[in-house]
Amino acid sequence: MDKSTIICRCEEISLEEIEKVISNGARTFDDIKRLTRCGMGPCQSKICNCLVAAAINEKTGTPFHEIPLPRMRMPISPIKLDTLATNSTTFSSVKSVLDEVELEDGKVR
Amino acid sequence: MKAVETDVLIIGAGPAGLAAAFETASRGLDVTVIDESLSLGGQLIQQTQNLSSLPSDLSPMRGFELAAHLIKQIEEYDIRYLLGHRVIGFYQDGTIGITDEVDVFPVKTKKMIVATGAAENAVAFPKWTLPGVLTIGAAQTLINRDFVKPGNDAVIVGSSDFAMDVALQLSEVGVQVKGIVEKSTGVLSRNTEKVKQVNKIGIPIYVDSSIVEARGMGAVEEIVIKQEDRVFTEKADLVCIDGGRSPILDIFYQLGTSFGFQKELGGWVPQYNKDFQTDCKDVFLAGNAAGVSTQGALVLTGRLAGMNVCEALGAVSKETAAVEKKGLWKELEIVETKYNLDIWHARNRHVDNFTHPVLKDQFIS
Numbered sequence: 475m476d477k478s479t480i481i482c483r484c485e486e487i488s489l490e491e492i493e494k495v496i497s498n499g500a501r502t503f504d505d506i507k508r509l510t511r512c513g514m515g516p517c518q519s520k521i522c523n524c525l526v527a528a529a530i531n532e533k534t535g536t537p538f539h540e541i542p543l544p545r546m547r548m549p550i551s552p553i554k555l556d557t558l559a560t561n562s563t564t565f566s567s568v569k570s571v572l573d574e575v576e577l578e579d580g581k582v583r
Numbered sequence: 584m585k586a587v588e589t590d591v592l593i594i595g596a597g598p599a600g601l602a603a604a605f606e607t608a609s610r611g612l613d614v615t616v617i618d619e620s621l622s623l624g625g626q627l628i629q630q631t632q633n634l635s636s637l638p639s640d641l642s643p644m645r646g647f648e649l650a651a652h653l654i655k656q657i658e659e660y661d662i663r664y665l666l667g668h669r670v671i672g673f674y675q676d677g678t679i680g681i682t683d684e685v686d687v688f689p690v691k692t693k694k695m696i697v698a699t700g701a702a703e704n705a706v707a708f709p710k711w712t713l714p715g716v717l718t719i720g721a722a723q724t725l726i727n728r729d730f731v732k733p734g735n736d737a738v739i740v741g742s743s744d745f746a747m748d749v750a751l752q753l754s755e756v757g758v759q760v761k762g763i764v765e766k767s768t769g770v771l772s773r774n775t776e777k778v779k780q781v782n783k784i785g786i787p788i789y790v791d792s793s794i795v796e797a798r799g800m801g802a803v804e805e806i807v808i809k810q811e812d813r814v815f816t817e818k819a820d821l822v823c824i825d826g827g828r829s830p831i832l833d834i835f836y837q838l839g840t841s842f843g844f845q846k847e848l849g850g851w852v853p854q855y856n857k858d859f860q861t862d863c864k865d866v867f868l869a870g871n872a873a874g875v876s877t878q879g880a881l882v883l884t885g886r887l888a889g890m891n892v893c894e895a896l897g898a899v900s901k902e903t904a905a906v907e908k909k910g911l912w913k914e915l916e917i918v919e920t921k922y923n924l925d926i927w928h929a930r931n932r933h934v935d936n937f938t939h940p941v942l943k944d945q946f947i948s
């Protein structure tokens with residue numbers, strides 16, 4: 475496939491950029507995401523997930539069942555901050571991303 | 584909006600979710616159905632083709648007729664519908680975060696049936712992001728649900744049963760289908776009758792072929808196709824991508840279920856046992872989310888998940904449940920083997936793998 479082909483359409487990341495980070499050692503979707511922003515767009519990797527897995531498979535020969543899924547965080551799909559910061563009194567919905575950090579002996583796991 | 588407490592929360596109101604709603608509500612459980620769309624029926628709404636492999640109690644009918652049937656079946660029960668609502672995530676104490684796009688509010692449930700369906704996979708080629716390139720399902724939605732003609736000259740990329748159905752439906756509304764491009768050496772559709780119809784109306788199917796690129800200024804205007812050594816260009820203002828479908832997994836991922844990989848079921852699938860129960864014991868699943876299959880099978884998996892939830896909540900006796908479940912699995916075998924034996928085998932392998940999943944504890948990364 476032509477290297478200029480867009481793989482992540484939300485963030486406009488090309489096959490060339492994805493292959494470059496794979497040759498630098500990226501092995502999972504999340505590795506690639508951290509290095510390129512691939513998967514960080516409005517669709518939250520729903521569109522590029524399978525294309526990235528195919529690129530990893532093609533470039534490294536890793537079988538599909540050994541390429542883990544991208545991490546899917548809350549909120550599952552985009553939501554207005556206004557809505558998230560709901561005035562519902564029964565429920566505190568706003569959570570800091572830090573709530574997800576897990577500590578072990580005072581250090582981040 | 585106030586907090587909701589319920590016995591059974593069903594996420595997704597497609598064929599699987601509606602079938603599960605009937606099983607649970609008809610046995611007296613308090614059922615809540617949530618769907619982000621404003622109507623019931625999920626993807627069945629735009630399916631105008633005749634469905635042949637349905638469970639034995641249903642006569643052959645079209646997709647939207649099946650939706651109407653499943654909706655009518657639950658009319659008399661007092662089900663709580665949260666339409667136009669989305670699940671946005673889960674909290675540590677098991678509370679489910681729901682939004683109506685104005686507020687976020689909590690739902691607490693004893694059991695949950697996740698029937699969120701499948702999403703279409705992309706196929707990338709240079710300039711596939713041009714306007715006019717759609718998934719085949721989106722094209723079908725536009726013509727059958729929204730009555731919008733998405734283009735005049737179409738090329739379809741992929742040759743599944745679904746592609747054949749939509750090729751015929753596009754032709755019926757006056758879209759000229761210029762060709763179907765398939766990268767494998769043969770047509771993927773197993774429905775020989777449909778393939779014959781496609782041939783009969785003169786739509787060429789190019790096997791062993793691929794898309795070199797799409798071209799156009801601001802929108803797709805033409806598409807370059809490569810078949811063996813031949814490269815040719817078709818004028819097209821509509822390109823429909825049929826890249827197959829994969830289960831929608833975000834809800835399962837957040838819940839922390841395990842996953843297993845089964846190519847025939849659409850790739851990664853939440854791990855579940857014979858009771859359609861995941862390794863989070865209060866979470867059941869059904870429909871395409873449990874492996875991409877045919878509508879008849881989706882309805883049956885919905886019934887199975889519903890029956891198991893009824894048993895878990897004591898709404899049916901163990902003995903009754905055992906008899907019902909045996910019958911439903913038998914029907915599932917009949918419907919699914921008739922549709923595609925590979926899918927039936929993959930489902931069984933997947934269920935057998937329940938005790939040794941491939942992807943586990945992925946949330947801690």
Ligand SMILES: Cc1cc2nc3c(=O)[nH]c(=O)nc-3n(C[C@H](O)[C@H](O)[C@H](O)COP(=O)(O)OP(=O)(O)OC[C@H]3O[C@@H](n4cnc5c(N)ncnc54)[C@H](O)[C@@H]3O)c2cc1C
Pocket residue numbers: 550594595596597598599600617618619620624625626627629630631632668669670671698699700701702703719720721723724745748831834869870871872877878881
């Ligand atoms: C556009 C399109 C057209 C299709 N046409 C055909 C066809 O012609 N032939 C064929 O064989 N198959 C077709 N399919 C496949 C189709 O997925 C199945 O036939 C069937 O509808 C799946 O049933 P289901 O109950 O598993 O999921 P669905 O019918 O998809 O129902 C799942 C429901 O869950 C809801 N949902 C998902 N996530 C959330 C959330 N976080 N919060 C709240 N609600 C949520 C969705 O809105 C949806 O209504 C099509 C798929 C698509 C995408």
Ligand code: FES
Pocket residue numbers: 481482483484485512513514515516517518519520521522523
């Ligand atoms: S296509 Fe990559 S995030 Fe949407």
